[in-house]
Amino acid sequence: MYRFISTALCALFVCSICASVASASDLAAGKTLFEANCAACHKTGLGGAPKLGDKAAWAPRIAQGVDVLVNHAVNGFDGTTGSMPAKGGVATLTDAQIGDIVGYMAEQGK
Secondary structure (H helix, E strand, O other): OHHHHHHHHHHHHHHHHHHHHHOOOOHHHHHHHHHHHOHHHHOOOHHHOOOOOOHHHHHHHHHOOHHHHHHHHHHOEEOOOOEEOHHHHOOOOOHHHHHHHHHHHHHHOO
């Protein structure tokens, strides 16, 4: 009986962690914000931007972790294949909105 209860509690704990990670970014909002602010570069590859959905380009970026991706998007980044201007050049975007966009883009790159 004890083993069953501890296994069930463990499963609930893991499920709650998965749910909180999935809700860490709002994918629907991220998609809308992406289309309005990021698509010009990330749909075409302008300036070396990794294209949305390009799994080969996104895999090494995603492997760095979402915190690194958000930091690069918020503060800007000069990489070997191109540059990311801070907030994609849209200073009015909040850090939370950038997180939603990054979450959406990373999901498309998996």
